[in-house]
Amino acid sequence: MPDCWLLKSEPDVFSLDHLRRKRTAPWDGVRNYQARNYLRAMHAGDRCIFYHSNAKPPGAAGVCVVAREHYPDHTAWDPASPYHDPGDGPEVKRWSMVDVRFERAFARFLPLDMLREDRQLAGMVLFGRARLSVQPVSPAHFERICELGG
DNA sequence: GCCAACGTTGGC
């Protein structure tokens, strides 16, 4: 049974449409240890809700799939990268990323408000740990979100 | 643009 996840991205920076056009893309730039640990726990084939944060409105846009399991996020080693971490390097490999592949956009975008109001989605990490950008989603919650998204 | 929540850093 594959695990389910939720990935947040600011659509101004990288939206589900960007991923649709690229088909597959690295999920780079995660600089939080708990989120990184979840990236490392992902398996190829795991499905992820693609969530648009810092958007008007924020919400769930669609689904993507883990296409390649975790490997070092080398953007941390590049001084020119916005994701540069001076404390990291090829010998340290502090941060990780996975590759994700576009699966589908929901027929209906699901605003955060709507997700919050849905009683079947009570207890989602999204509502309690607002700042965690990579988070696990229970299979039941995942299925419910797909059902709402159409 | 504001600001609350909260993760990280660094002095002690």
Place this chain on the structure above:
DNA sequence: GCCAACGTTGGC
């Protein structure tokens, strides 16, 4: 190892 200061996230 504590905790204040600081920076970032992300909803509003």
